[in-house]
Amino acid sequence: MYKILTVEDKVRVPPVKFRLAQDxxxxxxxxxxxxxxxxxxxxxxxxxxxxxSIGEGRIFPGDGSINYPxxxxxxxxxxxxxxxxxxxxxxxxxxxxxxxxxxxxGMVHVSQIMNDFVSYDxxxxxxxxxxSSRVLKEGDTAKARIVAVSLGKEYKIGLTMRQPGLGVExxxxxxxxxxxxxxxxKGGKGQQAPKKLSD
Numbered sequence: 001m002y003k004i005l006t007v008e009d010k011v012r013v014p015p016v017k018f019r020l021a022q023d024x025x026x027x028x029x030x031x032x033x034x035x036x037x038x039x040x041x042x043x044x045x046x047x048x049x050x051x052x053s054i055g056e057g058r059i060f061p062g063d064g065s066i067n068y069p070x071x072x073x074x075x076x077x078x079x080x081x082x083x084x085x086x087x088x089x090x091x092x093x094x095x096x097x098x099x100x101x102x103x104x105x106g107m108v109h110v111s112q113i114m115n116d117f118v119s120y121d122x123x124x125x126x127x128x129x130x131x132s133s134r135v136l137k138e139g140d141t142a143k144a145r146i147v148a149v150s151l152g153k154e155y156k157i158g159l160t161m162r163q164p165g166l167g168v169e170x171x172x173x174x175x176x177x178x179x180x181x182x183x184x185x186k187g188g189k190g191q192q193a194p195k196k197l198s199d
Contacts, residue, residue, distance in 0.1 A: 105157070
């Protein structure tokens, strides 16, 4: 989930940025210090969006930089359990696929791709469902649900596509076609009405 957070912290503006206007120098220093950081509680900091207030700068002995207390806003992305996400499949491996969900990548393990036995074509990097004939490949747009989140320097986001309405765009139609084929194989459109008993 994307959020805007208000943060109070100190920022160090080095002498190389003194040629810039104060607001610009502080914003650039905040961007350098915070953007791209992944925090276990906050998520990934995507952008410094606004500086609200700047306190009085201080110079400490032995350091030519100016340190400012600053209140500012940041745009963050914090993946949440059970959140629905959508994004392109960016990598296909024999153990699953990676889906780009905004600022981060999530992994769909092979066991969570679909409710079907899947086979992996290593040469073409494609997963195929045996009964459903569903295909999953790099470049597909996939809808998934977050089932596991672990954030830190190395993060892991687990996804599933086995729930109804999830998967690659176009899969629901293939599922309907597969069910129709299954019914035709059994020799009818569905259950027959019971015969009437004579009085």
